[in-house]
Structure formats: C-alpha cells, structure tokens
Amino acid sequence: MSDAQQTDQPAYRRSAGTARGEARRLELLDKVTDDLADNGLTDYSLRRAARAAGTTHKVILYHFDGLEDLLAQALTRLRRRRVDNVLAAAIREHDTLAERIRRVWPVLADDASGLRVIDQAIGLAMYDPERYAHLATDAAAQYLDALLKMCPESWSAARKREVAELILATMRGFLAEWRTTRDAERIEAGMAGLIRALEREEAAE
Amino acid sequence: MSDAQQTDQPAYRRSAGTARGEARRLELLDKVTDDLADNGLTDYSLRRAARAAGTTHKVILYHFDGLEDLLAQALTRLRRRRVDNVLAAAIREHDTLAERIRRVWPVLADDASGLRVIDQAIGLAMYDPERYAHLATDAAAQYLDALLKMCPESWSAARKREVAELILATMRGFLAEWRTTRDAERIEAGMAGLIRALEREEAAE
Known part of the structure; x- marks a missing residue:
C-alpha cells in the first residue's frame, strides 16, 4: 500500500507533496485506524471516516484516493x-x-x-x-x-x-x-x- | 440446518406439513441453489431468489423462514x-x-x-x-x-x-x-x- 505514495497521484491529491500535507494525512489516517480497531469494518463509509477524523469527507478525499485507499492503508x-x-x-x-x-x-x-x-x-x-x-x-x-x-x-x-x-x-x-x-x-x-x-x-x- | 424442519415453525409456514408442500419447497431450494452456484452470493436478495425460482417473494417466504434460512439451506x-x-x-x-x-x-x-x-x-x-x-x-x-x-x-x-x-x-x-x-x-x-x-x-x- 505504501508504494502508492511514490507513484503519480491524481492532481487533486496535493497533500503528498509537502511535509505539512503528509503530517496531516498521517494524522487523519491514525484517527481512522483507531476508529476501525474500535468499531470494526461493518458498513464503513466515507461519512464514518470523516466523523472519526473530525473532518469532512472532502478533506478525506483530498488526502486519500477514496475510501478504499484509506481503508487499505489503515x-x-x-x-x-x-x-x-x-x-x-x-x-x-x-x-x-x-x-x-x-x-x-x-x-x-x-x-x-x-x-x-x-x-x-x-x-x-x-x-x-x-x-x-x-x-x-x-x-x-x-x-x-x-x-x-x-x-x-x-x-x-x-x-x-x-x-x-x-x-x-x-x-x-x-x-x-x-x-x-x-x-x-x-x-x-x-x-x-x-x-x-x-x-x-x-x-x- | 435440516434440524429446522423438525422444530415448530411459525404458522405461516404451512408447506412442511404435507408431502406436496415439501416437494415444492425442495424444488424451489434446488433452483435457488443452482442460481447461487452460477452467480454467487454478492448482494443476494429475496427478489433474486424469487426470480431464480420463477416465483414471487411471497411464495419463497411461505416455504422458508426468510432469506437467511433459504441461504443457509442452499x-x-x-x-x-x-x-x-x-x-x-x-x-x-x-x-x-x-x-x-x-x-x-x-x-x-x-x-x-x-x-x-x-x-x-x-x-x-x-x-x-x-x-x-x-x-x-x-x-x-x-x-x-x-x-x-x-x-x-x-x-x-x-x-x-x-x-x-x-x-x-x-x-x-x-x-x-x-x-x-x-x-x-x-x-x-x-x-x-x-x-x-x-x-x-x-x-x-
């Protein structure tokens, strides 16, 4: 999964390029990972990921290539x-x-x-x-x-x-x-x- | 699963009591079983079971205690x-x-x-x-x-x-x-x- 960061990303995913963006991405990933560990995968959604990370689904999609990419990384x-x-x-x-x-x-x-x-x-x-x-x-x-x-x-x-x-x-x-x-x-x-x-x-x- | 036939059934499931009802139940079960084998379990529904068996979901529910009972038997x-x-x-x-x-x-x-x-x-x-x-x-x-x-x-x-x-x-x-x-x-x-x-x-x- 971590290889994904080295490959070309869609233009909208601008966070990977900067240290600050990468730090933010990891922070979101941490929160979603903890939520998954606590509450499991059943009916997991972008909405739930956003709530767990205390943000919006737009922010999640800015930092990850969709829900499945986020889940795979978590x-x-x-x-x-x-x-x-x-x-x-x-x-x-x-x-x-x-x-x-x-x-x-x-x-x-x-x-x-x-x-x-x-x-x-x-x-x-x-x-x-x-x-x-x-x-x-x-x-x-x-x-x-x-x-x-x-x-x-x-x-x-x-x-x-x-x-x-x-x-x-x-x-x-x-x-x-x-x-x-x-x-x-x-x-x-x-x-x-x-x-x-x-x-x-x-x-x- | 087959034990279920011996136990008391809800009143609406009247088919188990007669040989004709039992034959009809097995006929439906055969068709759903073949459909599952051919097309898999993804997003399986009562609607799909009824279509596979060439009947309505009401008839399915008359012969089985719901979708999950039908799937378990198949x-x-x-x-x-x-x-x-x-x-x-x-x-x-x-x-x-x-x-x-x-x-x-x-x-x-x-x-x-x-x-x-x-x-x-x-x-x-x-x-x-x-x-x-x-x-x-x-x-x-x-x-x-x-x-x-x-x-x-x-x-x-x-x-x-x-x-x-x-x-x-x-x-x-x-x-x-x-x-x-x-x-x-x-x-x-x-x-x-x-x-x-x-x-x-x-x-x-």
Missing part, C-alpha cells in the same frame, strides 16, 4: 500492529518454533485488541473479491515475514517458506473458525496437530 | 456437493492420506464448479458474524466428517480429529489466499509443508 497499519504483537509474544531466544506458535495463537485471536477488524477485511475480500481483494493483497506478505523470522536460522530458504506458509494458512483457518463459530475445542485439536508437525519438522534437522 | 446443499466431490477425488483404496489431500485441493479450489460461493459465505460470516455467522455454523462439521474418513482406520479418534482439523484449517487458509490473491505459488509452498507433515504423521504409526 488495514496495513493494523496488520503491522498485529505482527508486532505476534513477534513480541514469540521472540524468546531459546524457544522452539512449536513453542513460539503456541504463544502466537492467543495474540491473533485476541478479541480485546481491536485487531479482529483485520479478519473482517479478509472476510470482505473473500465475499466480494472483485471489489475488495485489494484489502487482502499484502496481508499474507506482512505475516509471512514475521513467521520466516521465527524459523531456525539454519533452515534453507525453501524450507522456511514451506513451514511458514503452512503455519500462516493454518492460523487463517483457525481465525475463520474462531470468528464465525467460537469453537475453541475444534481449534485446540487442530493446534495439537500443527504443533506435532512443527516438532517433527524441527527434530528432522 | 449453502448446506452446496457444501454437501463439494464434500461429495472431495470424497470422490480422494477415495482410492491404497493411497496414503498425503496423496489423498494432494488430490483434494484442486477440487476445493475449482473455479468452474460454481462452489466458490461457499467460500463467499465464509467471507460474509467473517465480515459480519452477528448477522451471518449462521451461514458458517455447520460448515466445519460437514468437511470434517469427510476428512476423518480419509485417515487410516487404525488411528485413535483423537489422532484422527487432530489431523483432520489441521488439514481443514490449512485448506481454509489456502482458500482464503486463493480467493483473494490467486497466488498459487504461495499455496504450493504451504502444501509442500502440509504434505511433509502428513507423511511424517503416517510414518509414525
């Missing part, structure tokens, strides 16, 4: 927040990968953190990819980077990638289950299967 | 169709579990089958669980049953459950990726990780 920031939480929970030097992943799940599933809006966005992208796929485009890449860092350094790049993608997909499946049915027992069983797989992967070194 | 049928496809692809007697799962993925991801509407429904349930979680309630149970059957018979119930839940969650994660970003390379890497895990699980017997 979601990228929220995912960054979640990934930071995940890394903070996972990084203790002498832990195994399996132990780290055990600690990561509650961070991802945490309802109190306000980060479930990220899973809402994935849901929206699955529901209507033609309109909303861009809300999910960079999601996997953001998490994957964190997961690759948790793998033993001695592993080959391909092996890290395969294990990280397996973990990422499984966590996404758990999140889909958790967000829709709240069935913790189901997730616990799947987690036991995943942990065993990771322990074997590490033992195979 | 999705249960479509999942049944997908699970049957999955089982047909997976069941060759002498295959390993890993080999079966390799063959299952293309069936789940098949765009031509019209079954991606099932993934749309999961997306909708993730986006707005308060309104749509019921569209996902039985989803896991339907798939899980098929996955349990693919596990070696000699495994304990707990072991089957853990491995089946791991596979289910991973497939859901792959589907979320596939439906939103179409990134086959990412899925292929994760699949390599999953297959290795399943091969080790089977070797540990």
